[in-house]
Structures are given as C-alpha cells and as structure tokens.
Amino acid sequence: MTQPIARLRRLRSVELRTHASAASTDFYSEVWGLQVVERGTEGAWLRGTGDQHHALQLTQAERNGLGRISFALATPAEVDEAARRADALDIPVISGPGPVDDAGGGYGVRIVDPEGRVLELVADTLAVPALGRDDAVPVGVTHVVLNTVDIDAAVTFYCGVLGMRVSDWSEHQMAFLRCNSDHHSIAFNQAQWTSVNHVAYEMPTVDHFMRGIGRLRHHGVLPLWGPGKHGPGDNTFSYFADPGGLVCEYTSGIAQVDEDRWLCRVWRRVPELSDLWGTAGPPSKQVREHMAGVPDPGFSALAEPAS
Missing domain, CATH: 3.10.180.10 (2,3-Dihydroxybiphenyl 1,2-Dioxygenase, domain 1)
Structure with a gap:
C-alpha cells in the first residue's frame, strides 16, 4: 500500500482558467461576495472572510479549465518530504520544493495527478486577518x-x-x-x-x-x-x-x-x-x-x- 506523501491540513484555494476573466472578477467581487486582493494583467486573486490570503484565483485562458488546487501543509519540512516521496513514486513534480512565486507566497511544491490536474502543497503562506461574518458573504x-x-x-x-x-x-x-x-x-x-x-x-x-x-x-x-x-x-x-x-x-x-x-x-x-x-x-x-x-x-x- 502506498504511503501518503503528506498530511493535507485543508483545502486552501482554487485557480480556475476562464475565457471571461474580467467579467468573472467583477461577478465574484461585486455579486458573489469575495474581495479582490491582487489583480494582474491576466487575472485576479480574491479572498473570503477567512484567514486565507485568497480562496480563488481567476486566470484568463482560451477555454475554461482547472489551473490548480492548493492544499495547506503544516511546515516547509513537510513540503520537502512530500516532494521527495512524490519523486520516489514517479509522480511528476513540476515546480519546487521552494518559495512560491505567486500572490499569497509560501513554500510549496506542485505535482500532477494521473488526469493532468495540478496540485499545490504549500506551507507558510501570507497571513491575513479574518474579517467579520455579519455580511452574507463566503468564508x-x-x-x-x-x-x-x-x-x-x-x-x-x-x-x-x-x-x-x-x-x-x-x-x-x-x-x-x-x-x-x-x-x-x-x-x-x-x-x-x-x-x-x-x-x-x-x-x-x-x-x-x-x-x-x-x-x-x-x-x-x-x-x-x-x-x-x-x-x-x-x-x-x-x-x-x-x-x-x-x-x-x-x-x-x-x-x-x-x-x-x-x-x-x-x-x-x-x-x-x-x-x-x-x-x-x-x-x-x-x-x-x-x-x-x-x-x-x-x-x-x-x-x-x-x-
């Protein structure tokens, strides 16, 4: 039986590729209830009221799809161990382990599952204060x-x-x-x-x-x-x-x-x-x-x- 490469602590965020990045950013920020924390030429990062830097990343693309799913690990040492175990199992490691050059920061590794989905295992992401929960918006x-x-x-x-x-x-x-x-x-x-x-x-x-x-x-x-x-x-x-x-x-x-x-x-x-x-x-x-x-x-x- 395969030994897990890491202990996932929580689902952190999702990156979606979309052919309508600008309109979708407006929808998620003005209607859905998320807040834009950073915006780039090809997309945006949006947060809820929780303590994660962002919950959703939108990236402009020719067609809809998954960019990546990000899971939280406890420490950079766990990230290094996850990368080592993934490599030993011949699971594709496409970046890291190392500092994440992306909004939200952190120390992470990205692997690919058997159907081509990019999974990010990351620790030490940027901390943001949790917001009040009075408004009817997502955590x-x-x-x-x-x-x-x-x-x-x-x-x-x-x-x-x-x-x-x-x-x-x-x-x-x-x-x-x-x-x-x-x-x-x-x-x-x-x-x-x-x-x-x-x-x-x-x-x-x-x-x-x-x-x-x-x-x-x-x-x-x-x-x-x-x-x-x-x-x-x-x-x-x-x-x-x-x-x-x-x-x-x-x-x-x-x-x-x-x-x-x-x-x-x-x-x-x-x-x-x-x-x-x-x-x-x-x-x-x-x-x-x-x-x-x-x-x-x-x-x-x-x-x-x-x-």
Missing part, C-alpha cells in the same frame, strides 16, 4: 467537485498518495473525500471527460446562505439548482453559473466527521436523498450541462513546448 472555498473518467483510479490516487479518506459514496457515481473533519473537500463525479464540475464556497450559517441567494437574485442572478440540502454531507446547496459558465455553489452546514465513529455510507441516487428538503427538485439538463464543463487536458495544455 472561503470549502470543496471542489471534479469530473473524472475513472472514479476508482482517482479515489485510489487521492487516498493512497495524498492521504485523503472516503466519507461517502453516491452509488458508484460520486465519491466524497476528506482531508480534515469536513465531510468532503474534494469529490469526484464519474463522467465522460475530465473537467471541473463546480467550486463550493462556505457560508457561515443557513441565514447567511439564504441572504446570499437573495443578494444574487437582487442582481438578477438566479440559481441553476437550489436552494436545497444534500444527503451526502448534510450541507445546504444553491448552484449558480459565473459569466464564464463555470459553476459556483453557496453551501453551509457541512457534516463534521469524527474519525473514530464515522462509517462510510453508499447513498442511493434518488431525488429525496439528493435534496432532503425537497425544495430544489431534480437537477435540470441545463445544470448538468454546466457541471459537465468542457474537456480539460490539464497540465499538458499548460506546459510550454520544449525549445
């Missing part, structure tokens, strides 16, 4: 759902190599993986191609969650699906599309896992379990198309050709 990113062509291989890699644990299955269609007490920070959905399904942002309470939905309605932005409450994870949900067509979710109340007591469950894929409240109805063809995204070749498309 930060809480989970990412990824479409995969081989759910078993994806689960094997993220559990065996990254030390994540399976919290629940939704039949053999979805797998929910955790790295701390949150029910899931990554979930995989069996699909026809590799892509981002959606990114979820934590609202502190159900009240914040509903008031956030109200703010979006005030701006003329209606949910693709929701509000409702999922069975797996026990969290509220309401899904929206950003200007680039990528799906973003408000959520609250994610189940907390007691490692000594939790039993992994296989949920049936029926409407009454996908939405315990019965308020959202089944997902529409439109939301399924948005969540399918477009085929994402991952790192192979990002890497520059050799000169």
